[in-house]
Amino acid sequence: MTASTWRRGTAWQPYVAKRRLPSRTGPKVPTPRVELREADQPTLHRMPREVAAGLVAARIADVSPTFVADEYRVSGVRKVGVVRIAEHDVWIRPKTPVRRLFAMLGYARAGSAIWEDEDFGFAADEDLVPALAHAFERQASQALAGGALRGYVTRDDALPLVRGRWRIGDQLTRRGGQPLPVEVSFDDYVEDIAENQLVLTAATRLLRLPGVPADVVGRLRRVVRVLDGVTVIPVGAPAPVVRPDRRNARYSAVLPLASLVLAGASIEQRAGSLVGAGFLVDMWSVFEDFVTAALREAxxxxxxxxxxxxxxxxxxxxxxxxxxxxxxxxxxxxxxxxxxxxxxxxxxxxxxxxxxxxxxxxxxxxxxxxxxxxxxxxxxxxxxxxxxxxxxxxxxxxxxxxxxxxxxxxxxxxxxxxxxx
Structure with a gap:
């Protein structure tokens, strides 16, 4: 019996490990894929030992071997999304429909149903990451349709002329009394502001995720080009806090999505091992946050x-x-x-x-x-x-x-x- 067949009386899922061709010419070989589903009850899955170890290391699921080679009993799956482990894409589908999951996430983050079904256009997507990519790209494109938002940022610099406020103390300690360059602080009207940093960083994280549809990849790259010159938030660094106001109102739908991308993509921060880029959310946390926000309103x-x-x-x-x-x-x-x-x-x-x-x-x-x-x-x-x-x-x-x-x-x-x- 081959690894891709079903065995009667078990809950095996199909798994096909495809060998990568050494030649640089010819068609691209798809990344091997392992499919899981959010569940409490144990199910049997075929996967390489390295993938099973990565699931445990990333605290995605409880995994135990059986007496069959490359067969594992998987239980306690609480996270949903996709993650790359040992050169395999591991897809974890939620029990809750993706549309409903999105609505819950939006309600939990904004205290209202900000992400309505008709706003995103992912009706055919069954998995979370493609839906997230579609939703983010659509809202980012709408927010940037009139160009990137600009705002005032306070900068410290050494210039050949006085601009803004002269920092006399720094002039004396750094320049030894020399008149030029002048140590100054000034407000600059630029695109490198927190709102654009969040959108750009989320777009770059999505471009690294497995499972983003090819047509969305092209549109995400356009988002990145529009925000050329904006600073990308380093992995592991805290995201800036943005307070909604009239100035950034057109970013109101995309900013919660950007924050969601950055929070779920924190799997990239795991050091060492076999776990690579991914986007995962804890369903218990989504449910608890949703209930909390909804009851506050009620x-x-x-x-x-x-x-x-x-x-x-x-x-x-x-x-x-x-x-x-x-x-x-x-x-x-x-x-x-x-x-x-x-x-x-x-x-x-x-x-x-x-x-x-x-x-x-x-x-x-x-x-x-x-x-x-x-x-x-x-x-x-x-x-x-x-x-x-x-x-x-x-x-x-x-x-x-x-x-x-x-x-x-x-x-x-x-x-x-x-x-x-």
Whole structure:
């Protein structure tokens, strides 16, 4: 049986290792590809040992060998995207449709549904990176249609004439009293500003990623040419913070996408080994950020504020630290605790540990009701034993639904929490 065939009764995925031709002439040989899918349950995959080791090193999945050569049991896949490992492109597809994933990412980053389906034109794309490349290129091209944004940047320089402010101290220490050149500080009106740096750096990172469609590559190169002379943010350096205002309004859609590219492409910072360029996002983080942003919006009519990772202690002595995912704070008092959970246990069962955790939070803040929000499962209410009559509401969100449907579900959660007995 060859490596590219399916074996009955198993979850093998097709894998074909193609040899690279030594000749520099002739057609380009495609990079070997390994396909995974976001999942909790173990599945069998064929891949080289180096790829399996890279998946573990990059904390992408749990991998264990079987008794068959180049066969591995893969489980706990929480990241989605694409990454190059040992000269193989490893594609990880999300369970959530790409369109819905994009909408969640946009909501989490901007607090509203800024990335609507019709804005991007990736209807045929099944994978995250091609969709991301299409979306970014389209928004970057629209933002740069009238030319690159310019802004004032303060520069320190030594010039043959006085421009701006004369830095007398630097003149004395660096020039020894010589009149020229003059140490000055001045404001320059240039294109090398934070907004353009983010867009250019994101475009260059995308050009290095496997899986970017050929037609998008050409358009991304045009984006790079338009921003010629702008500084690329070094890998590992913090991205500049850009505050939205009237001046950069036309960049409002592309800047969150650029930040997403830079955050997901941080896989490039891994030192050494077999892991190369890639773009990966943690689904649990996407879900938690999305729920946090959406609930903040849903609770606005009810007053107070939603606080993430609220720091407190479980014991009087203050030694047992706790940090509920979300609390509803009204006049400095915790009125509700909400924990966000991306996964459920096997066979669709909610983990008992989640109930223990939310029950402890409710006991700490003297609450009668606690809330667990899941990405799957089914709605359920549990009444716990004891004199307090504590109830735990487990709420499932339908991630396959539209953003408007999801926001309605969040509004219902906010109403339920605010009117709880």
């Amino acid at each position: 609770f606005k009519p009810h007053g107070g504020e939603i606080v993430a990772q609220y720091a407190s202690t479980l014991d009087v002595e203050g030694t047992v630290k706790i940090a509920p995912d979300l609390v509803w704070l009204v006049d400095g008092e915790v009125r509700a605790c909400i924990d966000v959970k991306y996964k459920v246990e096997k066979h669709g069962q909610y983990p008992n540990a989640d109930v223990y955790q939310i029950a402890a939070y409710c006991r700490r803040f003297e609450l009668d009701v606690g809330y667990l929000v899941y990405a799957s499962g089914e709605d359920r209410v549990s009444s716990l034993h004891g004199t307090t009559g504590l109830r735990v509401h487990r709420v499932k969100l339908d991630l396959a639904g539209s953003i408007s449907t999801l926001t309605s579900e969040f509004a219902a959660i906010a109403n339920r929490v605010s009117t709880a007995d």
